[in-house]
Amino acid sequence: MAERSYVFIVHSSLHDPVFIRTVEEKVERAVGQDLVIKRYYSADQPVPGDVGSAVIVIATGGTESLLLKLASQLRNKPKVFLTHDIANSLPAFMEAYPLLKQEAASMTYITASFDNLEQYLLKARRILSALSKIRGSRLGLIGGISEWLVYSKTSLSIVKEKLGISMVELPIERVYELYSQVQNAEKSEELNQIISSSKLEVPKEEVEKAYRLYIALNKLVESEKLDGYTIKCFDIIKQLRTTACLAVSLFNSKLVTAGCEGDIPSFISMHVLTALTGKPAFMGNPSKITNNRFLIAHCTAPLAISADKPILKTHFESNMGVGVAITFNRGVTTFLRLSPELSSARLFKGKIVMGDPVSDKHCRSQAWVEVNFDPRVLIERSMGNHYVFVEGDHLEELMGLLNLLGVNVELL
Incomplete structure (x- = not known):
């Protein structure tokens, strides 16, 4: 029945x-x-x-x-x-x-x-x-967890046990193989639309390579019937001389959750927020704290939520490939971070007071967020180096969803 x-x-x-x-x-x-x-x-x-x-x-x-x-x-x-x-x-x-x-x-x-x-x-x-x-989700971990995530480590069995999500680990070599098979990426109508609607600070050929990686990852997502994935993306830079930032941006814009660095707690946080709100989620690093504000930044963000013409420039750390710099809309946002054990979550509302990518000393997409608590708590009671947000106030529904998932909630 x-x-x-x-x-x-x-x-x-x-x-x-x-x-x-x-x-x-x-x-x-x-x-x-x-x-x-x-x-x-x-x-x-x-x-x-x-x-x-x-x-x-x-x-x-x-x-x-x-x-x-x-x-x-x-x-x-x-x-x-x-x-x-x-x-x-x-x-x-x-x-x-x-x-x-x-x-x-x-x-x-x-x-x-x-x-x-x-x-x-x-x-x-x-x-x-x-x-x-x-x-009902089937998610992927591609290439494993980045070695610098010394705290943010979650086993795939915990994901299943705690949240009922099926998660499979896939070798990154499959991405390399699929990438080598992609032909005529430069003729894509979607790629031409991305180029024409963005400000390019990298050669067009670099954008084509990054889009070729998106096609390869999309083939993997389709063949494995994934509802999303997180990828050990820095390995790709060494092997393919491009970055996954544009691909991750495009997947999230299409509401297929894509996370960076193999960070499972942050990736699952993104997946929860998108499932609840139907909106693309952003994952970033809190990079600077002053009084009641903090700067959150990352080299990828969903193109779909940019308030202005996005800028395609190099990836910050490597100065290679394509990093995505969008302009965030000002206004209320809902933040979430799950613990590595997926047993607890921190959530809070913030207000983006500046969303322009103005600093050349941080990752490419940047937002200054104002909060009604001392943001130093993010350091003093750290839950890892990434936080996730979506636009709008969704706290009440998010708390209810986390309760049903059996996750203890810390509301800041």
């Missing part, structure tokens, strides 16, 4: 049926035909056998025992409890919550405004959708 996602509207049988119908109409507007909608008002009601995940809308008070019964029936199915600000919805959840935490596996909650209940239902739906995407 194929599993489906449900919305359970939990309510007291004593409550006004007109109000319950109002709640039901809000649910219908938010989820349409995509989720199965059921009222739940008696502990004697059976739960359908095809429930794969559930949003549990606490419509009214007087439902504490119903919540516990429903949670026990759903057992380890992913559950998002949705409480709102009228009809004693929140008090009912607060009374049941201590027992739900003890007895109900794979759960999280969202507190909503009743007037905007549809908006919060969409958030709950996105959380469950992202969870399904993440647990």
Whole structure:
């Protein structure tokens, strides 16, 4: 039997049926035909056998025992409890919550405004959708982990055990072989579009070589049926005399997660953010800290999010190949960093106050980020040398998703 996602509207049988119908109409507007909608008002009601995940809308008070019964029936199915600000919805959840935490596996909650209940239902739906995407992922580690990542090391078995993600290790020699087979890359319409829409500070031939590497990596992704990969990219510089920065940029622009240096915790952080938001994620190094701001930089960023004409210049450390310098949009961003054990995560909101690539002493794409905490905590309680962000405020949904993944959250 194929599993489906449900919305359970939990309510007291004593409550006004007109109000319950109002709640039901809000649910219908938010989820349409995509989720199965059921009222739940008696502990004697059976739960359908095809429930794969559930949003549990606490419509009214007087439902504490119903919540516990429903949670026990759903057992380890992913559950998002949705409480709102009228009809004693929140008090009912607060009374049941201590027992739900003890007895109900794979759960999280969202507190909503009743007037905007549809908006919060969409958030709950996105959380469950992202969870399904993440647990159904097949990801690649190409070439292994860079030797300088002395702390940010994660075994592929941990990725499977903690998050349910399948991850395979692939030899980088396969990339070299595929690269040698690529012909006529310079005739690609996509390549010509990239060149015409960018400012080139490297010879056109260097961009063609970098794009040729993208074609080779794309063939590997397709043949291995990967939903993303992280690559030990510095090895490529020595072997092919080009860089993976443009390829990584293009994959992330197309929402196929691509990470650098074989850094698995950062790569998985990127994958989680993209699965949740449908936006390209950026991975970078915090490189300078002053008061309540820090500079984050890397030699690749998604071309799709550049606020201005991107600049293609050399890779910073090697001064070879193609590095990607974009201009970040100013505004709110959501940051995430998973621990190497994938058991905990740090997340916070930042505000990009300057996103122009102005420094020649840092990696090519650069953003100054303002935060409401002392950024020295990133050093004092370091979780590694890379952080990841996406544009927009997604903290509430991200916290809910991480709860369902069984990851402990540190919110700065």
